[in-house]
Amino acid sequence: MTATLCPALMVSAPASGQGKTSVTAAIARHARNAGKTVRVFKTGPDYLDPMVLARASGQPVYQLDLFMGGLAHCRAQLAAAATEADLILVEGVMGLFDGAPSSADLAEAFGLPVLAVIDASGMAQTFAALALGLQSLRGERIRLCGVVANRVGSEGHGRMVAEGLPANLPLVAALQRRQDLALPERHLGLVQALELPGLDAQLDAWAQAWGEASRGFEFEPVRFAAEAEPALPALLAGRRIGVAQDAAFSFIYPANLDCLRALGAEVATFSPIAGEPLPPCDALWLPGGYPELHADAMRANPTFFAGLREHLALHKPLLAECGGMLALADTLVDGDGHEHAMAGLMPGSARLHQRLAALGMQSMDWPEGTLRGHSFHYSTLATPLAPIATASNPNGGKTAEALYQQGSLRASYLHHYFPSNPQAVAAFFLNKA
CATH class of the missing domain: 3.40.50.880 (Class I glutamine amidotransferase (GATase) domain)
Known part of the structure; x- marks a missing residue:
């Protein structure tokens, strides 16, 4: 079976509400603004986050779910994306190990390196303990390539959260708390992208913040099996x-x-x-x-x-x-x-x-x-x-x-x-x- 190499990354977190969507969107928009073709996927069932990610990347966002779609379906989607994209991003769901199947299960199935986004509000050196726990729970089966300290209060706060991180788990970026860049929410989650007239300017601001904070970070190539799903019969032809x-x-x-x-x-x-x-x-x-x-x-x-x-x-x-x-x-x-x-x-x-x-x-x-x-x-x-x-x-x-x-x-x-x-x-x- 042939395979395609494409830089890829899963963006996950220890829990919901850490800022996975904004960081994923920032990375996607930054790469897109640099002239790259970016394909973004969302782990698990979700409609609202993918709307924002689609605006950020300029491409439709599909689900990767080992229950709803199955392993072969997910593999085929990733393989197809790898043939056309310069970068593949996968936003996780909830915390990295939450649910069955979890984001960790998906990362393990396809060898995706994981970038962990952690809300650093209200913590300092404990940040490293939380990051190390994410890194070690499944040992070598899941590889964290770095962490992002989200919503830090200052440059000094960013330096404190990096204390205790080992060389193989670098602090990729410390992103400042910005209330003016927060997305509004309603009862089902984020407000729909089509209802946010200032979203593109906001995405560009996120992209700029990511670019300034993550200088030197390189995306790793991942080998995706070149597998296509069988063609469906035209049962609805003429309908x-x-x-x-x-x-x-x-x-x-x-x-x-x-x-x-x-x-x-x-x-x-x-x-x-x-x-x-x-x-x-x-x-x-x-x-x-x-x-x-x-x-x-x-x-x-x-x-x-x-x-x-x-x-x-x-x-x-x-x-x-x-x-x-x-x-x-x-x-x-x-x-x-x-x-x-x-x-x-x-x-x-x-x-x-x-x-x-x-x-x-x-x-x-x-x-x-x-x-x-x-x-x-x-x-x-x-x-x-x-x-x-x-x-x-x-x-x-x-x-x-x-x-x-x-x-x-x-x-x-x-x-x-x-x-x-x-x-x-x-x-x-x-x-x-």
């Missing part, structure tokens, strides 16, 4: 699938769209909140997002809800995920307690809460086959519909999402990863109830 895509329906894995096209489908995107009508199509996909923030705009669209009703009356398939499902309910109560009338095409009422309602990886047995994905939401749905299936959590967590079917409508809180079973996805989009 046109409409996909809602805007600030209300933005939780879309690029790999899902690629999968539909690889199956032969034509993908037609449209923006409900911009007033665009449903495109002529054989099937529809309403992905997740923030319908509660854009309920007024959806109702103001003169054709959106009526078009959905007509689509279902013609018994055409419609897949609704999480926020897409809530848009079909009778009513939706937002985080401020305001009730919004929704499409009324799926009986039930949804309510947003202040606390997380569900989180976890999921495996769902569709009638057409098993799909994998994840769940992450702050809302709950009360519906009289009985589930046709219930997901399971591979790590034994309590989240177990329901799958609902009503005529040609299929709905769930589950965010499906289409490449986990393309044939099952194709079979559903081909069906007429």
Whole structure:
């Protein structure tokens, strides 16, 4: 088997909230500004961080997940990226060793050197102890190539956190605390990149800070096996699938769209909140997002809800995920307690809460086959519909999402990863109830 060498790096941390996304974005933007082609991946399920990373790199950001996609799928994605990129970056998820599979599992599987980002606020020499713990837990199976001290208070603070670090675990950069460069957040995480008009200037500022702090750091080449996934049969040839895509329906894995096209489908995107009508199509996909923030705009669209009703009356398939499902309910109560009338095409009422309602990886047995994905939401749905299936959590967590079917409508809180079973996805989009 042939292989391709490409400089690569995993950016991880001891916990969430350390600054992985901003550091990854800074490195990507710095390399891009230097004229390099950068491919960035995100470990595990996530929609919001990849939006920022895509803006930083100028390239779409795909997931690498050993549960949702599997080892061969991840290997093929990395191999393809290595043939076109000057640098591959992989942002980890949570802490380096958190979860099953973890960022460490991914780094070990593909020999990725790890750069650990540690929030140095409130610590000095203890920084080295934390870094050494990350370095030693799996011994030689995981190799930390350096650490970044994030949010240091001064140059002197940066020197203190470097004390005790061995020569084989250098302090690559000490990045100053900058409140003016922090990204805003809401209940599901970062505010979407498309809602941040000053994001590009902010990314350039991050890139400059990284360049000034990390002089002399060199990215190591990694050998990626030249492996391609088998071509998919054109099961959806001649089919046109409409996909809602805007600030209300933005939780879309690029790999899902690629999968539909690889199956032969034509993908037609449209923006409900911009007033665009449903495109002529054989099937529809309403992905997740923030319908509660854009309920007024959806109702103001003169054709959106009526078009959905007509689509279902013609018994055409419609897949609704999480926020897409809530848009079909009778009513939706937002985080401020305001009730919004929704499409009324799926009986039930949804309510947003202040606390997380569900989180976890999921495996769902569709009638057409098993799909994998994840769940992450702050809302709950009360519906009289009985589930046709219930997901399971591979790590034994309590989240177990329901799958609902009503005529040609299929709905769930589950965010499906289409490449986990393309044939099952194709079979559903081909069906007429």
